[in-house]
Amino acid sequence: MGRGVEDFIASEFEGLGSNLLFVFSSPPESETRVTIQPISTNEVDDLLNPRIAPSIGTIATETIVGAQLVGPQGSAQVAISGVSANYGEVRARPVLPGGAFISQGDVDAAARVVLLGTTVVETLFGDKSYNPVGEDIRVNNRSFTVIGVLEEQESGGLGILDDANNVVFAPITTVQTRLSQARTRDGGYRVDVMHVQAVNEESMDAAALEIETYLNDAHGIEFQGEQDFSIINQADLLTSLGQITGVLTIFLSMIAGISLLVGGIGIMNIMLVSVTERTREIGLRKAVGARFGDVLGQFLIESVVLSLVGGILGIMLGWLASVIGELAVPTLTLTLTSDAVILATGVSAFVGIFFGLYPAVRAARMKPIDALRFE
Amino acid sequence: MFGFLKSKNGAHERPVDAQGRHAVIDIRRVAKVYKMGDIEVHALRGVDVQIYEGDFISIMGPSGSGKSTLMNILGCLDQPSQGEYYLDGENVSKLSEGDLARVRNKKIGFVFQSFNLLKRTSALRQVELPLIYGGAGGRAKRAAAALESVGLGNRLDHLPSELSGGQQQRVAIARALVNEPAMILADEPTGNLDSRSGSEVMQIFQRLNREQGITVVFVTHDPWIARHTRRIIMLRDGLVIADREIAHPLVAGEAERPSEADEMETLFKETYYGGKKDEYN
Numbered sequence: 001m002g003r004g005v006e007d008f009i010a011s012e013f014e015g016l017g018s019n020l021l022f023v024f025s026s027p028p029e030s031e032t033r034v035t036i037q038p039i040s041t042n043e044v045d046d047l048l049n050p051r052i053a054p055s056i057g058t059i060a061t062e063t064i065v066g067a068q069l070v071g072p073q074g075s076a077q078v079a080i081s082g083v084s085a086n087y088g089e090v091r092a093r094p095v096l097p098g099g100a101f102i103s104q105g106d107v108d109a110a111a112r113v114v115l116l117g118t119t120v121v122e123t124l125f126g127d128k129s130y131n132p133v134g135e136d137i138r139v140n141n142r143s144f145t146v147i148g149v150l151e152e153q154e155s156g157g158l159g160i161l162d163d164a165n166n167v168v169f170a171p172i173t174t175v176q177t178r179l180s181q182a183r184t185r186d187g188g189y190r191v192d193v194m195h196v197q198a199v200n201e202e203s204m205d206a207a208a209l210e211i212e213t214y215l216n217d218a219h220g221i222e223f224q225g226e227q228d229f230s231i232i233n234q235a236d237l238l239t240s241l242g243q244i245t246g247v248l249t250i251f252l253s254m255i256a257g258i259s260l261l262v263g264g265i266g267i268m269n270i271m272l273v274s275v276t277e278r279t280r281e282i283g284l285r286k287a288v289g290a291r292f293g294d295v296l297g298q299f300l301i302e303s304v305v306l307s308l309v310g311g312i313l314g315i316m317l318g319w320l321a322s323v324i325g326e327l328a329v330p331t332l333t334l335t336l337t338s339d340a341v342i343l344a345t346g347v348s349a350f351v352g353i354f355f356g357l358y359p360a361v362r363a364a365r366m367k368p369i370d371a372l373r374f375e
Numbered sequence: 376m377f378g379f380l381k382s383k384n385g386a387h388e389r390p391v392d393a394q395g396r397h398a399v400i401d402i403r404r405v406a407k408v409y410k411m412g413d414i415e416v417h418a419l420r421g422v423d424v425q426i427y428e429g430d431f432i433s434i435m436g437p438s439g440s441g442k443s444t445l446m447n448i449l450g451c452l453d454q455p456s457q458g459e460y461y462l463d464g465e466n467v468s469k470l471s472e473g474d475l476a477r478v479r480n481k482k483i484g485f486v487f488q489s490f491n492l493l494k495r496t497s498a499l500r501q502v503e504l505p506l507i508y509g510g511a512g513g514r515a516k517r518a519a520a521a522l523e524s525v526g527l528g529n530r531l532d533h534l535p536s537e538l539s540g541g542q543q544q545r546v547a548i549a550r551a552l553v554n555e556p557a558m559i560l561a562d563e564p565t566g567n568l569d570s571r572s573g574s575e576v577m578q579i580f581q582r583l584n585r586e587q588g589i590t591v592v593f594v595t596h597d598p599w600i601a602r603h604t605r606r607i608i609m610l611r612d613g614l615v616i617a618d619r620e621i622a623h624p625l626v627a628g629e630a631e632r633p634s635e636a637d638e639m640e641t642l643f644k645e646t647y648y649g650g651k652k653d654e655y656n
């Protein structure tokens with residue numbers, strides 16, 4: 001189960017595209033600076049200059065603004081992502097046949113076009129599988145043309161629980177000029193996120209350093225703590241998530257360990273009571289010829305059967321939980337692996353033997369005459 | 376010629392009686408002391424008894440005289456504090472627990488006053504138990520035959536809760552004899568039964584003794600039951616105070632049971648050794 005979650009999260013992040021750096025504005029840590037200077041389109045242009053940042057391949061830009069969308073069947077308040085034309089490749093978001101991603105022409109003309117995720121299609125047109133390409137919707141009361149629908153994605157983005165299909169894309173220039181007043185002081189437009197692709201995987205660190213050096217200079221930053229932007233490496237994200245899931249696994253193992261201990265002590269207790277209650281039976285068995293090993297075996301088998309029954313119930317509960325979990329979170333695939341079943345069976349048999357040993361030895365050691373006299 | 380074999384058992388000569396029968400049980404100066412904290416209870420103080428193949432013996436004596444203690448030692452359920460016990464010529468007073476279990480399984484059938492049947496276990500399974508621990512084959516058939524021989528051939532699948540006291544004791548007897556032991560030991564086997572069931576049990580013991588020559592030793596407080604045997608051993612304060620042959624044993628199921636007082640009188644006369652009447656029970 002812990003491992004299932006780990007795999008799930010890792011695959012989630014592979015969906016983001018490879019050798020990516022995310023650069024976005026963020027509040028400085030230090031109190032010596034309180035203002036955030038937004039990243040501007042001019043800065044993006046500079047970073048695309050190989051003489052300034054030789055390790056950067058391409059940059060997809062994104063500016064986000066909230067907007068009211070109205071379609072024939074409904075309306076929605078959504079965050080529209082204004083994106084550059086290369087965003088589709090950088091972030092690997094294909095468009096369903098019949099539509100097209102935002103083109104450079106759309107960006108240059110600040111065209112009034114939108115791309116919709118399937119969840120938005122369902123809200124506005126009433127049906128997820130409806131093809132609205134070519135139809136008009138209203139965005140903040142202005143007419144926009146739908147040019148494509150994004151292929152459905154299992155989930156995605158940075159927020160795991162966000163619906164990756166509840167998105168609307170428009171040309172970044174449209175968002176910057178028509179849907180908001182995103183001017184910056186240097187005469188450019190505000191950019192919320194830079195999706196930076198390094199020239200290759202080895203240049204990731206170099207690219208991050210180039211961006212940092214350039215933005216420090218451009219934003220007049222003197223100390224690390226004053227930085228009003230963050231650079232996040234996809235690999236870093238994966239490792240920190242790996243740590244989180246690692247902690248999760250340790251935590252689950254600890255719970256499992258404690259449960260085993262508690263269950264084992266429970267079994268030992270039941271067996272001790274059973275041995276005491278059946279003292280006369282033990283005496284009788286010894287009187288008719290049962291040896292140490294016979295009595296030991298009898299009680300060990302009983303405790304193993306007891307804990308195996310518990311183990312099988314546990315496996316059935318686990319299977320039920322995974323079925324319910326999949327129904328609740330359809331994007332999550334929880335499988336009860338045969339490894340887990342074999343492990344659970346083996347561990348419960350071991351618990352039965354380990355915690356059943358002491359009661360069984362006590363039973364087997366009884367002297368026949370003392371056991372028979374027991375009231 | 377086989378002297379060297381005997382010397383292994385501490386130069387033990389197996390006793391033979393007047394009719395040429397070998398001793399099944401031969402105990403020498405057997406004592407048993409129970410320690411309860413600082414107090415020592417001398418339950419047996421040096422008992423010598425020889426019991427021969429095919430004997431039919433009752434052990435009597437007042438409460439606390441050591442009858443059960445002696446029976447437990449004879450049944451290898453307990454070991455003497457002192458003295459030797461030769462069972463079928465084998466010195467069993469120094470055996471390990473594992474070897475004692477084998478002896479109990481192969482040579483002894485024990486019948487208890489309180490039956491000691493397993494709950495929720497059919498009569499057939501109860502009787503199979505000694506065969507299981509003895510590793511014997513054909514268990515169901517042998518167990519069924521044993522139950523047949525005590526008149527319970529039609530009760531194989533009954534649980535103890537579905538049987539009368541007398542029937543339960545007969546299941547216990549079948550369990551004791553299924554392994555064809557050298558002897559059957561019974562501590563007050565009729566103690567928990569009414570006189571009719573007790574008489575049935577006596578009939579079975581007499582028949583086993585007469586037809587199959589099985590040695591039977593039991594403890595009883597009932598003089599009339601004791602008169603069905605051929606020899607009475609009297610215990611008092613951990614010592615044997617009388618050991619008498621009964622000239623004319625009763626045949627179970629034939630004689631009417633007389634009044635308790637008459638009965639006591641008869642037994643007293645028949646086994647008189649000089650003591651008082653109230654020493655019998």
Ligand SMILES: Nc1ncnc2c1ncn2[C@@H]1O[C@H](COP(=O)(O)OP(=O)(O)OP(=O)(O)O)[C@@H](O)[C@H]1O
Nearest residue numbers: 409411416417418437438439440441442443444445
């Ligand atoms: N386990 C024991 N621990 C201590 N003393 C014991 C134990 N068993 C028996 N005794 C003592 O040993 C003596 C003989 O006991 P035993 O049970 O052999 O008598 P009994 O002849 O069978 O009596 P009853 O006719 O009442 O059954 C008694 O004084 C008894 O108190």
Ligand SMILES: [Mg+2]
Nearest residue numbers: 442443444562
């Ligand atoms: Mg007694």
